[in-house]
Every structure is written in C-alpha cells, then in structure tokens.
Amino acid sequence: MPFFLFGVDMFDVAIVGARCAGATTAMLLARHGYRVLMLERAEFPRDTLSTLLIHLRGMELLARWGLLKDVLATGCPPLTELSFSAPGIRVEGSVPAEGDARMVCAPRRYALDEVLARAAVRAGAEFRPGVSVTGLHREDGAVAGVTCRAAGGRMTVERARLVIGADGRHSTVARLVGAPYTRWDGRLTRAWYTYWSGVEGASLRLFLGAGLGGAAIPTHDGLTLINVQLPVGHPTGERAERDRLYLDLLARASPELRDAVAAGARREDRLYCCGDLPNFFRRPYGEGWALVGDAVLHKDPMGAQGIADSFEQAALLGTCLGDALGDRERSAAALGRYAAALESRFAAPYEENLLHARLAESEQVMAGLRAVQDDPRFREAFLRTLSGATEKQNEVPRMA
Known part of the structure; x- marks a missing residue:
C-alpha cells in the first residue's frame, strides 16, 4: 500500500491539466483571489496533437485577458485572410473583427500552452508539472482533493474545496468520479x-x-x-x-x-x-468536482473549435463560481449554473459541428454553398461563421 504525505496547505481549487482549458481556468480563478493548484503530468514546453487554430472568439478572449500580444510574440503569424473551397465553389475574404481581435492564429501548442501556464502563475496559481493524479481524496462523501505522484515517485494528497478536471477527452478526473456521458455521438x-x-x-x-x-x-x-x-x-x-x-x-x-x-x-x-475523435458531452459537475474543456465536451476537429471552446468554458466556469467557493450550498448552485450555461452556449454549435463532420456534399448542401458564394449578405455571414465570430449572427442558408 503506497504511503501518502498530506500537503500542509488547503487549496481553494486543484486543477488537473494545465493546457488550454486548465491554464486559463487557473488564471481566471487566481485573478479572482482563489488559491489555485495546477497539476500537469507533462513537463513544459511540450507539444500535443492539435489542429492549432484559435477562432475569433478565442482571440477576443485572449485580448480581453491581456494575453494576445504574448501569443503573437511567440512568432505565430496573424491570419487575416481566409478562404473556403468546394467543387465549383470558392468563398474568400478578410477575417472580420470580434471585439479587439482582427485576426485568427494557430500557434504550436508547445508555445501556446507555455504562455497560458505562465499567465496562470503570474496570476498567483501554483504550477506543478511532471505530476500525475492517481486518485481522489474524499471527505464526508464529497471530493475534497487529489492524490498524486511526482516524477520521482513521491505520493501526496492535496486537499482542495473544488477539483477541476481539465485533462482532456480521456479525463482521469471524469473516470474517477464516474461522470456519465449525457450525449455520445461516436466517431465521425x-x-x-x-x-x-x-x-x-x-x-x-x-x-x-x-x-x-x-x-x-x-x-x-x-x-x-x-x-x-x-x-x-x-x-x-x-x-x-x-x-x-x-x-x-x-x-x-x-x-x-x-x-x-x-x-x-x-x-x-x-x-x-x-482516429480517436469522439463527439460527446459529459455531466459537468458533482459534489466537489467540475469538468472543463475536452473533459466535458469533445467535438470532431472538422470545425477546429476546441481551443476557443476551452477558453469560453473557462470563462463561464469562473463567472459562475464568482465568490461561491467555501460555501457548500452556494458552490453547488454555482456549478448548476455552469452546467446550464454549457448547455445553452454549446448545444447548438455541437449539432452544427456534427453536420459538418459528416462531410456531406448533398445537393442541398451545395445549393446553400452556391448561395453563399453568390450573395454578399450570405458571404459576410459565412465568413463570420468560418472565423468563429460570436456577434452579428446573420442568417446563412441552411445546409442540412
């Protein structure tokens, strides 16, 4: 039986995973004044499988958080023009504006994740790379921390009022709490x-x-x-x-x-x-735990929405939690609001992404694309959709 050392500190939040979802969640909660521990099994900088693209809504959040300049300073080129092509169809134009963002970009993950982790540390989060979470610590039936193993084999228990799983589609936290899939659409x-x-x-x-x-x-x-x-x-x-x-x-x-x-x-x-690219929603929270990023919602990468989704979910979770941590009833109510916000914000885009991932070229789809190509109003709305903008949602011809 392994010997566990209990950490001497009690954290408000322990976040498992320090990439896009975990680091931004840690940064936002630390900025709010919470004591945050961020655990990551990899050592940074470290690349990971990704299609890299940050949509406009993600770029606008980076700008709002004061991180857009840091991301661009890594040498990632700003992308201000885009095009879409299909047989007999071509739509091209400039990336529209979204708040303070005027471009999209696609940084390598070894660069982006490092920028985000450093931002979390600057905000006051404690970052421990090279640490694997092996289990959960429970008190009175609720999750109250994590058990973890450092690179040298040292086993510890870190107590926290809330454990957040930001550890990807094969989330250890989701598995340990038994978070069920609330929707499963398989691999497309x-x-x-x-x-x-x-x-x-x-x-x-x-x-x-x-x-x-x-x-x-x-x-x-x-x-x-x-x-x-x-x-x-x-x-x-x-x-x-x-x-x-x-x-x-x-x-x-x-x-x-x-x-x-x-x-x-x-x-x-x-x-x-x-090939392991399932489409699903998981239950997003329970007593003492929550999920964010690919751990709670994973979509086919056809739309390349994962990074921007993670940023938005981090912002939603931070906003819903507010100053509720520390009060069990208020925390539960806050996490319930987070679950409702996830459903409201992401259910429709999830359905739309499923449609795109079916790679349909039916006559109805092609007729809709021809209308986009030929009508400036539809073309502007289509470019906004491709760019991942969230405002001025003009009608685009239905392609289902």
Whole structure:
C-alpha cells in the first residue's frame, strides 16, 4: 500500500491539466483571489496533437485577458485572410473583427500552452508539472482533493474545496468520479495532418471535396499544417501506405493545395493519424468536482473549435463560481449554473459541428454553398461563421 504525505496547505481549487482549458481556468480563478493548484503530468514546453487554430472568439478572449500580444510574440503569424473551397465553389475574404481581435492564429501548442501556464502563475496559481493524479481524496462523501505522484515517485494528497478536471477527452478526473456521458455521438472522422515548409500564401484555407474535408493552417517557423479529414469508415491502408494515401486524399479533396505542395513544398514532420475523435458531452459537475474543456465536451476537429471552446468554458466556469467557493450550498448552485450555461452556449454549435463532420456534399448542401458564394449578405455571414465570430449572427442558408 503506497504511503501518502498530506500537503500542509488547503487549496481553494486543484486543477488537473494545465493546457488550454486548465491554464486559463487557473488564471481566471487566481485573478479572482482563489488559491489555485495546477497539476500537469507533462513537463513544459511540450507539444500535443492539435489542429492549432484559435477562432475569433478565442482571440477576443485572449485580448480581453491581456494575453494576445504574448501569443503573437511567440512568432505565430496573424491570419487575416481566409478562404473556403468546394467543387465549383470558392468563398474568400478578410477575417472580420470580434471585439479587439482582427485576426485568427494557430500557434504550436508547445508555445501556446507555455504562455497560458505562465499567465496562470503570474496570476498567483501554483504550477506543478511532471505530476500525475492517481486518485481522489474524499471527505464526508464529497471530493475534497487529489492524490498524486511526482516524477520521482513521491505520493501526496492535496486537499482542495473544488477539483477541476481539465485533462482532456480521456479525463482521469471524469473516470474517477464516474461522470456519465449525457450525449455520445461516436466517431465521425479521422484527422491526418503534417507540417510543410514552402507552401505559398499566408491565409487560412478550408476545403470540402470528394467526401473529404480539411484545412491549410499557417503556424510557427514558416510552416503550414495541412490536415485532411476523412470519414471514419474510409479505408486507411497499412501504416507503410499512409504517406502516399495522405497525398492522394489531399489531391482529391483540394486540387489547389495539391498544386501548392507539388510546387516545391517540403514535408517537415511525420504524418499524424488521429482516429480517436469522439463527439460527446459529459455531466459537468458533482459534489466537489467540475469538468472543463475536452473533459466535458469533445467535438470532431472538422470545425477546429476546441481551443476557443476551452477558453469560453473557462470563462463561464469562473463567472459562475464568482465568490461561491467555501460555501457548500452556494458552490453547488454555482456549478448548476455552469452546467446550464454549457448547455445553452454549446448545444447548438455541437449539432452544427456534427453536420459538418459528416462531410456531406448533398445537393442541398451545395445549393446553400452556391448561395453563399453568390450573395454578399450570405458571404459576410459565412465568413463570420468560418472565423468563429460570436456577434452579428446573420442568417446563412441552411445546409442540412
């Protein structure tokens, strides 16, 4: 039986996971005056699987939090132009404004997550990287902390009034509390991507074609992430065949990008093949615990909404908690408001993302896209939707 040392301090909040959801939640709660412990099993800086894009609503939150300049200072290029292409259709234009944000960007996660973790520490959070959470500490039947193991094997119990799981779609916290799925829509696509140098153009390019989808997303160091989304039932071949298959899929889905790659681009990384991309909601809270980010809501990356979603959820949780921690009844009521806010804000976008992830090219879908291409009113609204703007939600032709 392992020997656990009890931490001498009582934290208001222990957050498991220090990437987009965890670090922003820690920062906001620490800024509110709470004593926050942030635990992360990885050592930073550390990359992770991601399509990188931060939508406009996420950029606006970074600006509001005073972090947008820090993110851009990492060398991530601002993306002010975008395009969408499908067979016989092309829509392009400038990224619209959202508050103080006038661009989107796609920082490598080793850079973004470091910026966010440092912001949490500046706000007063205690950060412990290289620590794995192995269990939960309970008092009077409620979650009251975590048991964890440091890199050297030292086991400790850290007590906290609230434990927040920000540890991804395979959340340890969700598993330990038994948080049920309140909705499960399975896996719809696979994401295959890699990084290229020498791809001309500094715009965000999205595409749909041949039952496939994807994007070309400029990022750090002159590289462009080129992603192809394929239906989960599409043949994937043997591992040794996938490099060739990726190029074949890209050629079918986007002849424009095929030509851009063929014109002298060079692949700079291995091919990442991600198939574990379920769509779900989990129950977001219980006695002494809450979930945020991919731990509570995971969507197919076809819409590349995960980072902006995490930022919004962190803001919602912080706003709902307010100064309620420390009072059991008020905390429960605050977490109930958080659950209601999640449903209100994310249920409809979740449904819309499911539609996009089905990669449909029905006549109704194509007719809607042609209307977007031909009508300036629809085109402006469509560009706002692609950019992830949240205000001025003009009507876009229905494509279901």
